[in-house]
Amino acid sequence: GAATGTVTESDALRTLHRVFGYDAFRGEQESIIDHVVAGGDAVVLMPTGGGKSLCYQIPALVRPGTGVVISPLIALMQDQVDALRALGVRAGFINSTQDFDERRVMEAEFLAGELDVLYLAPERLRLDATLDLLGRAKISVFAIDEAHCVAQWGHDFRPDYLALSLLGERWPDVPRIALTATATDATHREITHRLGMPDARHFVASFDRPNIQYRIVPKAEPKKQLLAFLKEEHAGDAGIVYCLSRNSVEKTAEFLCKNGIEAVPYHAGLDGGTRAAHQSRFLREDGLVVCATIAFGMGIDKPDVRFVAHLDLPKSVEGYYQETGRAGRDGLPSTAWMAYGLQDVVQQRKLIQGGEGDEAFRRRASSHLDSMLALCETAQCRRAQLLTYFGQEAGAESCGNCDTCLTPPETWDGTVAAQKVLSTVVRLQRERGQKFGAGQIIDILLGKKTAKVIQFDHDQLSVFGIGEELAEAEWRGVIRQLLAQGLIAVEGEYGTLVLTDTSGSVLGREREVRLRKEPKRAPAARAAKSD
Numbered sequence: 001g002a003a004t005g006t007v008t009e010s011d012a013l014r015t016l017h018r019v020f021g022y023d024a025f026r027g028e029q030e031s032i033i034d035h036v037v038a039g040g041d042a043v044v045l046m047p048t049g050g051g052k053s054l055c056y057q058i059p060a061l062v063r064p065g066t067g068v069v070i071s072p073l074i075a076l077m078q079d080q081v082d083a084l085r086a087l088g089v090r091a092g093f094i095n096s097t098q099d100f101d102e103r104r105v106m107e108a109e110f111l112a113g114e115l116d117v118l119y120l121a122p123e124r125l126r127l128d129a130t131l132d133l134l135g136r137a138k139i140s141v142f143a144i145d146e147a148h149c150v151a152q153w154g155h156d157f158r159p160d161y162l163a164l165s166l167l168g169e170r171w172p173d174v175p176r177i178a179l180t181a182t183a184t185d186a187t188h189r190e191i192t193h194r195l196g197m198p199d200a201r202h203f204v205a206s207f208d209r210p211n212i213q214y215r216i217v218p219k220a221e222p223k224k225q226l227l228a229f230l231k232e233e234h235a236g237d238a239g240i241v242y243c244l245s246r247n248s249v250e251k252t253a254e255f256l257c258k259n260g261i262e263a264v265p266y267h268a269g270l271d272g273g274t275r276a277a278h279q280s281r282f283l284r285e286d287g288l289v290v291c292a293t294i295a296f297g298m299g300i301d302k303p304d305v306r307f308v309a310h311l312d313l314p315k316s317v318e319g320y321y322q323e324t325g326r327a328g329r330d331g332l333p334s335t336a337w338m339a340y341g342l343q344d345v346v347q348q349r350k351l352i353q354g355g356e357g358d359e360a361f362r363r364r365a366s367s368h369l370d371s372m373l374a375l376c377e378t379a380q381c382r383r384a385q386l387l388t389y390f391g392q393e394a395g396a397e398s399c400g401n402c403d404t405c406l407t408p409p410e411t412w413d414g415t416v417a418a419q420k421v422l423s424t425v426v427r428l429q430r431e432r433g434q435k436f437g438a439g440q441i442i443d444i445l446l447g448k449k450t451a452k453v454i455q456f457d458h459d460q461l462s463v464f465g466i467g468e469e470l471a472e473a474e475w476r477g478v479i480r481q482l483l484a485q486g487l488i489a490v491e492g493e494y495g496t497l498v499l500t501d502t503s504g505s506v507l508g509r510e511r512e513v514r515l516r517k518e519p520k521r522a523p524a525a526r527a528a529k530s531d
């Protein structure tokens with residue numbers, strides 16, 4: 001338009017106003033966009049909801065040519081393209097869901113320079129035909145979304161991403177922008193290295209989500225605890241409940257419906273139509289709860305998700321952060337709630353030991369789980385621990401908006417209790433050549449003459465009944481925390497307890513074991529009873 005004589009808007013700002021209808025850039029969006037528009041490479045770490053999409057969409061519109069976006073989320077491409085088209089952006093995608101004709105039309109538009117943005121799945125870059133196609137058109141920018149998928153030490157590695165380094169080799173003059181919402185220092189370095197972006201500028205936004213309240217409670221009766229949490233704090237709110245298995249997804253949704261909360265299941269075992277229907281209800285309706293496996297939520301842009309609940313332990317802190325990050329994108333108070341118990345640890349260890357993958361893969365999965373357990377068992381601020389995990393400084397030692405800050409857990413000297421657990425494990429192994437799971441160990445400590453105790457003569461052990469000062473739930477808490485601290489380990493199909501290299505230091509009284517106190521009664525369980 002005609003110059004007004006005062007300050008002229010930059011092309012980027014004009015595009016923000018005219019195309020997207022927003023008043024101003026957020027956070028570092030403007031510096032990122034300016035840098036890429038000027039032709040520079042960028043690595044962008046920004047939490048979910050931070051506004052990563054504009055960081056490549058605007059350069060794609062402002063620079064001549066088509067912006068090519070590499071994304072692993074094939075299922076979302078149609079939605080993303082529809083949303084852009086609704087704004088008047090000429091967008092398209094090429095992936096395996098299209099038939100030959102649809103793909104041909106898209107390719108023709110791309111070659112004719114009629115697309116502003118083209119979404120591509122990473123596996124397409126393995127095909128010479130795709131590279132040839134890209135070589136025949138003008139490209140304004142390459143955006144590599146979910147860039148952490150290139151990191152082999154990350155939690156979401158995809159081999160196809162390794163091939164993306166060729167973009168920089170074949171198109172040295174086209175700027176590249178790599179974006180992710182989850183990056184520890186190690187992942188961050190790996191992204192830069194594997195994508196071959198040594199000269200990229202790095203933009204690292206704060207990963208703090210101050211409006212999300214983090215809470216992790218001991219698991220007793222998880223569905224009842226969940227129900228109480230929802231009724232007391234989130235009646236009528238939209239939210240996501242994550243479960244590990246399809247079966248528990250179904251059961252939880254049923255249970256909530258029976259108890260007056262509208263909930264639908266979402267998992268990969270449902271047919272595509274049902275999944276799409278449940279997803280679009282979630283996006284459109286006000287207070288729907290979706291019970292889902294982790295497959296749900298990636299890239300879904302619903303600003304008013306008021307809570308994310310976990311009934312099972314996520315496999316990594318990255319996963320936990322990503323999933324909880326789907327709450328409260330609108331900046332309003334939201335809750336990340338999780339119930340977690342000893343059985344989670346046993347189950348996850350079993351999955352790792354019995355799962356596919358080589359030794360290195362298992363070690364990696366194990367260390368991801370360890371960090372997750374440390375977050376669950378910490379007596380410090382959860383937010384501070386999360387931010388430290390992502391290599392960022394917490395603003396304060398205490399955030400005032402997580403359970404450990406709101407009700408600081410008492411700690412106690414658990415050295416003697418730890419010794420009792422460990423000596424029981426030692427006795428069983430040395431005197432009987434036996435290994436047992438946590439349940440049997442606790443029965444022995446409590447002096448319970450169960451059928452299984454009698455069957456194995458465990459009432460004859462010198463440690464039988466030496467732990468009557470604690471209740472069963474408290475012993476579970478002790479064992480969980482010993483697991484989290486690496487002072488004991490579980491192994492095998494039955495989740496039997498075994499010593500670790502550091503167990504000896506406890507048995508030899510060389511170290512004190514500090515434990516957090518279990519809440520006397522889980523508040524949620526109390527509320528559920530009064531229903």
Ligand code: ADP
Pocket residue numbers: 022023024025026029046047048049050051052053054301303329
């Ligand atoms: P991310 O990909 O980082 O999770 P999105 O790009 O999906 O985040 O953006 C999250 C939400 O914030 C979207 O609804 C988006 O339209 C909105 N948004 C992004 N940037 C701005 C801005 N500058 N002004 C207003 N809203 C914005």
Ligand code: ZN
Pocket residue numbers: 380381382383384398399400401402403404405406
């Ligand atoms: Zn805190």
